[in-house]
Amino acid sequence: MTRFDVKILGCGSAMPTTLHNPSSQLVNANEKIFMIDCGEGTQLQMRKFKTRISKLHSIFISHLHGDHVLGIPGLVSTLNMLGRKGDLNIYAPKEIEPLFSATLEFFCPHREFQVHLFPLNDKEFNLLYENKSLRIYSFPLKHRIPTCGFLFEEKEKPRHIKREMIDFHQIPIHQIKAIKAGADFVTDKGKVIPNDMLTSPANPPRRYAYCSDTAYYPDIIPYIEGVDVLYHEATFAEAEAVRAQQTFHSTARQAAEIAQAAGVKKLLLGHFSARYTELNDLLREAQAIFPNTHLTFEGMDIIL
């Protein structure tokens, strides 16, 4: 199976603590690294966890609060010092442009690569990026400022060939592609060998969804339905439900309700408020609704 995993670099919220770094994570899809959010200190976390900075393909910024974006100038400076030549695409709310263009121009004037800023549409579900094995979408969340969630989705893969059956029927190589795509095989004598005798089903496409920051917002359910892993913010415990509502954040229980309603396979909680030195209450409250819930932590690897 091709690689598809997530590394948590930071799962804290706006106020820094000694326990958590601000938001950032890396999705490694088939050895391309996509970054989601880039809080201050993200490049230091990449060093700490020995991630291959040179493999960074592009950056997706959910919204323009400082704890999701202030790590970009330092990261771009470092990429330049490391001799990066390939352009870097940043998908972010359009207001980033005047701010970061001037900053990057000032702090890395002699860059050997371009930084392309792609504005996000925070009103609807949108395809942002596509390669031969992956699609990345954005969708609207509900926060104090325009904010997007992201969906990473593998493309449908070809069926697995049963090598011994191919040999047995002496199937010519030029027909293999069609058979992987589901075609039957017709022998010289006109006999039809049905596809499911020649192949086994492909691995189902894996999907990962990121929802931070957001109030409780069931409108996102159609976008994340059935994903393998959902990362959903859980800034507060239920005792702070009013504060969650006021600040357009979610409680752990609300994250679990979304996970359950969307029928996801696994829920990861993150974006924890600085007020919590331990997170057992959040985990318990979420697991009461959705048992397959896990707390994230800096350095955590999630294999899809």
Add this chain to the structure above:
Amino acid sequence: MTRFDVKILGCGSAMPTTLHNPSSQLVNANEKIFMIDCGEGTQLQMRKFKTRISKLHSIFISHLHGDHVLGIPGLVSTLNMLGRKGDLNIYAPKEIEPLFSATLEFFCPHREFQVHLFPLNDKEFNLLYENKSLRIYSFPLKHRIPTCGFLFEEKEKPRHIKREMIDFHQIPIHQIKAIKAGADFVTDKGKVIPNDMLTSPANPPRRYAYCSDTAYYPDIIPYIEGVDVLYHEATFAEAEAVRAQQTFHSTARQAAEIAQAAGVKKLLLGHFSARYTELNDLLREAQAIFPNTHLTFEGMDIIL
């Protein structure tokens, strides 16, 4: 004695490593905290080392390379979340103004305190700040872009009264101030009691100098002559002397030559290149010239 000490938050150079953070340090002078440089992640270091963020008085930025300044937006955001009301003064090269005004306006639009930017003069020795016990000066360094060093200098203090002599001569309270300042006392009978019988010398004013980043630059010696502690960059070992010259940095040996020529009491080395996983060569090369040399490290406290 009033408090006068330095805490190292970061003593690495531009490329982040797992060993060192980018430049930042705190000078605590009589319970006011002055920050020198503010690389990315400085606020996280303040948390880690449990420094009182609320006591931060002002910030002094040596020059506008990212590793000395990119921590400001996150720090200002956090000060705002912590409810700071008092204005914050930032002394920095004037080019910071358009960059940071827009950034701070965007990321902390509802700040309850003002950030005042004071442009540095990188051509001459300048008094930047003064209170009843301290003066802070800037002076020119020699780097690829305009860069200043900083000198923190206690003011001359009054002499110490010898309590028992004051009592013995029955000196009236209204004359004490003059005696602390060095005056003799004349008794009712016209007898002169010389001041050094009534007082002992004040503690000599303590001085701390910060020189980073800079090429080897003997022009700074008059400004830092005889300081108690000199922090001088030592980006490279002597084997990289050519690279040091090309990049307008210093070797450890050059830092020691400056310390020796200026007759300082103690030398601290910092701003270490990411290429060094251990620093014994730098220390040895400096100590061969100036024995009272020490390597800095994150979390180090220097009491003056």
